[in-house]
Amino acid sequence: MSVGSKKLSEVVKPFIAELKPYEPGKPIEEVERELGISGSVKLASNENAIGPSPKAVEALRQCVEGVHRYPDGGSFALKKALADKFEIRPQQVVLGAGSDEILELLAKCFLAEGDEVIFPWPSFAMYPIVTKGVGAIPVAVPLNADFEHDLAAMAASINEATRMIFLCNPNNPTGTGMGQHALDDFMQQVPEGIVVAIDEAYFEYARRSDFPDALAWVRKRPGTIVMRTFSKIYGLAGLRVGYGLTDVETAGYIERARHPFNVNLPAQVAALAALSDEAHVEASRKMNAEGIAYFEKELSEMGLRSWPTEANFLLIKVGVADCYDQLLKQGVIVRPMDGFGLPGFIRVTIGSPNENQIAMTALRKVLEAAR
Ligand SMILES: Cc1ncc(COP(=O)(O)O)c(C=O)c1O
The missing domain is CATH 3.40.640.10 (Type I PLP-dependent aspartate aminotransferase-like (Major domain))
Known part of the structure; x- marks a missing residue:
């Protein structure tokens, strides 16, 4: 494709051409379609699992x-x-x-x-x-x-x-x-x-x-x-x-x-x-705090390190290079940290109690397979 005597690649701003697009968390539908599975959970984009007010x-x-x-x-x-x-x-x-x-x-x-x-x-x-x-x-x-x-x-x-x-x-x-x-x-x-x-x-x-x-x-x-x-x-x-x-x-x-x-x-x-829905905010905060406590207990039982969080997600050092893919295969979508220079780390959003349990069960399987 050319514009006048120039190619588009010659007229695009070089700093735009060099951009690496933002990689969002994988949508549930895409994962299920690609892997032929159902019932997956997405804990990859720090959304509120309670839903909207x-x-x-x-x-x-x-x-x-x-x-x-x-x-x-x-x-x-x-x-x-x-x-x-x-x-x-x-x-x-x-x-x-x-x-x-x-x-x-x-x-x-x-x-x-x-x-x-x-x-x-x-x-x-x-x-x-x-x-x-x-x-x-x-x-x-x-x-x-x-x-x-x-x-x-x-x-x-x-x-x-x-x-x-x-x-x-x-x-x-x-x-x-x-x-x-x-x-x-x-x-x-x-x-x-x-x-x-x-x-x-x-x-x-x-x-x-x-x-x-x-x-x-x-x-x-x-x-x-x-x-x-x-x-x-x-x-x-x-x-x-x-x-x-x-x-x-x-x-x-x-x-x-x-x-x-x-x-x-x-x-x-x-x-x-x-x-104006303070009850919704309060319920979300409470579910999040309980989710963090649950994750931290599970992770310490597994011997995994996470960092103190003020948010609705946890950074976890799993130490298994392909843990993101292994979790994905079990229908648990988290965020890989390789792109941030932290291979073997994942970021997991705090979900509903049921989603949290599914995620921790899947993580235990990843660790067992790696041992
Ligand atoms: C630190 C931070 N800032 C900003 C945003 C963007 O949020 P939004 O554009 O959905 O308001 C996000 C979303 O993940 C975030 O983590």
């Missing part, structure tokens, strides 16, 4: 007949509800088709070719993708020996070219979290004019008592954005809605750059209903 489901039902209309492009009701909840102004709230879109909008607004973006690694795979996607330079700072952010090394990586920093708290895929003191100490070292995006996709699951009040930094430092999502504890991953809380100026740039109707009508309506 019943209030969100009812709101969705009621909005269906109105989908011939465009949604409210300004998402007035949802922004107001989030602003009220977090005691900020609606003009400080930005919404995206998942917090993924907010990451992209940040890159679009603030990064140019050659700019540097600092983030921890292993961490959320979209950080390098959105960075490279605009020709900026990823500066991946390895986690420390406890798989926590190495904030001293991240601070030492800041230079004249640094435009943006991603923090991931709790960190995906390790589940580890940072406390208030560590965040404060780091933030004090970041010069003005660098955008700091604090990704708190799993915020509602965090249990440590010193989990930071990152919003305090939004209030006092321009160019700080806290990102959260309705995909995780709120159980609305399929609808794609995430939000950012930031200063009015930063929000204003993101508003200019976004599509006019980036959050669709069902997503707005369901997110608004889910936000």
Whole structure:
């Protein structure tokens, strides 16, 4: 295929051609089709096994007949509800088709070719993708020996070219979290004019008592954005809605750059209903805590190491090279960590009690086969 006298491969931006697409967790249908099995469980994408809030489901039902209309492009009701909840102004709230879109909008607004973006690694795979996607330079700072952010090394990586920093708290895929003191100490070292995006996709699951009040930094430092999502504890991953809380100026740039109707009508309506369903959030948190306790007990019986988690998943060192494939064959879909430089590790989402049991039984079989 050629365009004029040039091939497409000659005109595509080189940094786009070089991108490796994000690899999502395998869908259940695909695994069952490929392996000819049924009854599999997917613990690969950190979704909420309880499902969506019943209030969100009812709101969705009621909005269906109105989908011939465009949604409210300004998402007035949802922004107001989030602003009220977090005691900020609606003009400080930005919404995206998942917090993924907010990451992209940040890159679009603030990064140019050659700019540097600092983030921890292993961490959320979209950080390098959105960075490279605009020709900026990823500066991946390895986690420390406890798989926590190495904030001293991240601070030492800041230079004249640094435009943006991603923090991931709790960190995906390790589940580890940072406390208030560590965040404060780091933030004090970041010069003005660098955008700091604090990704708190799993915020509602965090249990440590010193989990930071990152919003305090939004209030006092321009160019700080806290990102959260309705995909995780709120159980609305399929609808794609995430939000950012930031200063009015930063929000204003993101508003200019976004599509006019980036959050669709069902997503707005369901997110608004889910936000008010505290019982659903509480039940999800409880099931998650019980699931973590169950996993940790099982894993210690098996002699396997996992890392302290503030989220709805566990990083597990299995030490069996093909454990991901072996679990898959038993119909248990988890996330392999090879792509993060951690062969023999898996990330397992906390599911329902039944799913958790199926996963642990399958893992025992993998270990038995390896011994
Ligand atoms: C740390 C982190 N940030 C952001 C996201 C994106 O979430 P969403 O685009 O569904 O809001 C995820 C999803 O897995 C995540 O783990």
